[in-house]
Amino acid sequence: MEQNNEKIAVNIGNYTGEKPIEVILREGVAPKVQQLELKEPESINVTGVLSTPLDWLTKRIDTIEQKKANIVVNREEMTITLTINESDYYTKSTFVGKAAYSEIFEKFHINDEKMGWIPAKLGQFLRLNRAVFADKSENMKLVSALKNFTANAKSEIEKQRDPSGSRADVYRTQVESNLPKSFTVNLSIFKGTEKTPIEVEFDHYLTDGDVFLQLVSPGAKEVADEYRDRCIDDVLAKIREIAPDIAIMEA
Known part of the structure; x- marks a missing residue:
């Protein structure tokens, strides 16, 4: 066995010498800790029903800077798109709300x-x-x-x-x-x-x-356009109430 002549100082308080003291020295190597990989912040992109941007803002309005966010409205595509952290490549996130035709209406292919x-x-x-x-x-x-x-x-x-x-x-x-x-x-x-x-x-x-x-069906188009605009305007009005400083743009 290889001898280790390194001296080790041990301080023992109140020792009277009545009983021998056994000192056990254990040697070992501390396990290596694996470093976690550094990752950039992850952006979020969500698509849901027309009220999705409003629903998100209702719960998270106090976590964003309104002047660094924007909303783009596309009435032809029936979408409302909220973008937050618009100038930050890593944390910019989008929340898209979309009105959807019913399954049976789409199957008819009217208009x-x-x-x-x-x-x-x-x-x-x-x-x-x-x-x-x-x-x-x-x-x-x-x-x-x-x-x-x-x-x-x-x-x-x-x-x-x-x-x-x-x-x-x-x-x-x-x-x-x-x-x-x-x-x-x-x-x-x-x-x-x-x-x-x-x-x-x-x-x-x-x-x-x-x-x-x-x-x-001209009548179906009139009903669809009226419903689309009414629903979009209703969502935008509620967004303006809770987030008046977010820029809203029509595409």
């Missing part, structure tokens, strides 16, 4: 310019969703007309002998004669709102000889 229904497919869809019709017989008549629409239109084209004739005119005649001018459905436009009667009209266009129908 959706990018969506065209194949008549038979639309008939099948309306048949599966007949619960939105107040009059079930109206639903059955409309489904039948849509399922027979394409065949009738093509039959009219075959009867047309004049090569210079317009297929668009034939389809237009079929739309006007075979389908009703409009129909009414009872559904919620936005999530969490009550059902409302909506009058829906047909529009159509041709692509490579096939006809597609679009569902158009």
